[in-house]
Amino acid sequence: MAQITMAKALTNGLRAAMEADPTVLIMGEDVGKLGGVFRVTDGLQKDFGEERVIDTPLAESGILGTAVGLAMRGYRPVCEIQFDGFVYPAYDQIVSQVAKLHFRSQGKLPMPIVVRIPFGGGIGAVEHHSESPEAQFAHTAGLKVVAVANPVDAYWMIQQAIASDDPVVFFEPKRRYWEKAELDESVEPVPLHSSRVVREGNDVTVLTYGPMVKTALEAAIAASEEGRSLEVIDLRTLSPLDMGPVAASVRKTGHVVVVHEAVVNLGMGAEIAARISESCFYSLEAPVLRVGGFDTPYPPSRVEEEYLPDLDRVLDAVDRSLAF
């Protein structure tokens, strides 16, 4: 079976969604002729036309604001935000309009909008191109938030997000766009809002998502060489959280490390740690530890490798947890 990159898997997933449902539209800056700056929408305008794959004016609030109107008219807009740091001009429309209209209208105005955001660092980019704003959306009632970590999930989760009648903020780890995997389209996907154990282990539970899943898996391999068995869970869904697999793992290991690129302060790890302490208090052998970006703005790229959690910092936290 052929290997496929995450970027290509997303393209194929978008194509499948557009073929399945004529109300699916793609909107964003440079998504048409160029195929997006990461080429995720490559070839879609050629095949589906300019009415369905819309090169928009350069205005993020405009993208989301017009998507609201299109959704009210029965369309399913898939909006591309070119880079994580450019989502803030659209933040008001996402938080005050997209997230609330179903609620305000008592369900009369569903908002089946997907906001695709390439996120995270590690590509040597200039400022505003490497951020991890997921917690800011997970904190907003009315939105659903997911992050993909591999090409197979990318292919299925984008289709599931588009099929959802709720707005979904869809985070794509840009430094993993070119990672490859085999994609067997005949294998049924798991539900969108479910977490998954991606490596079994007994000593420490490592919870992560998006770009850090690969890092965590590499850490687990390194740890195993030292005789330590890490269980790695790809959270996949950040709002709602799927705590079932997490609780089962924590009850087994008693040790938890949460890893994300986003700053630690009030990041996803904070919520996850609180929930674990509520549901697994007597199983814990150590406090839930968090590994993430420092509480600084994203730094110049020449030091980003120090800022981003890597294999060693994950293992350091594992050591601290086990030594507690």
Place this chain on the structure above:
Amino acid sequence: MSDPELGDVFGPSGDGDDPELVQLLTPEGERREHPDYAADLDDEAIAGLYRDLVLTRRIDTEATALQRQGELGIWASLLGQEAAQIGSGRAMLPQDFAFPTYREHGVAWCRGVDPLYLLGLFRGVDQGGWDPRETGFGLYTIVIGAQTLHATGYAMGLQRDGVVGSGDESRDAGVIAYFGDGATSQGDVNEAFIWASVFNAPVVFFCQNNQWAISEPIERQTRIPLYQRALGFGFPGVRVDGNDVLACYAVTQAALRRAREGSGPTFVEAYTYRMGAHTTSDDPTRYRLNDELDRWKAKDPIARVKAYLHTTTAADDQFFEGVEQEADELATHVREGCLGMPDPHVLDIFDQVYAEQTPELAEQKEQYAAYLSSFEGAH
């Protein structure tokens, strides 16, 4: 910053001397011809508009009173803007769609939205109970200008549905985005202008320039007349006497026709005046002078229609008495309906967040329900 010369730029007299102001009915109730616009309305239809104006003002008066009596948390009065709203609202066809601010009570009336729904929002029993799809009237939007983008997106949807410029007048549709003079400073509104322009979207940008954004005068929003901004975005702009229901009707009708036939957006600046406070929480005596208000009272949107109907004998005393009686009945409906509105149940809010409920929210609801029930039987 105060520039006396700006007064000439901003302030058409409103008495018809400004050649750029479309006016078809003077404050004295005399009809005027305009080279580009005519209201294709007979006297019976004009009497119908009079009825709309009076009833809308009565809804507003009653709602303000209910707020003063503690029955509404707040109310945003449309006093003075009735003609702009009724004229534009009555120019719409059933298949058109309006995206309001939070002050478009007159447009809501034209779209068949029971005023009680409007009161529900300000009473705090819901956040907009009417069905936007059924009425073609979107939910009230409080974040200034956000709805202009929704309107533009909806208009783009109409284009994709093949109901713009098809030549079938029973199907072709357009959109009106309502907003105020303050909103023209918002990024969203300017983005909406750009989008509508480059996509040639069938949307009418209907700006009620009521001269005041809470306490800030129009001079704080712009250095040129607002309707002239449209040219820079690539579509026509027109300034209409916002207190002249016939002119508002004619100009909006023309703009909507243009939209429906696929000729793109139009900016309409309805030059009017907010005769009341911004909301019932506002105190305009802190920032504006009474003589300004007195000048605008002379241009009242209802008085001129009444004068016209009187002097032309198009309507008799019986008609006016009938409208007054209807207004009394409507006021009773508004008052009794408001007082009779049931409070929402807190447990329902958990079910309205998502189309597909999340397990964690369902659990939160269950926990709170259990907490509530723990008080049952307690003293």
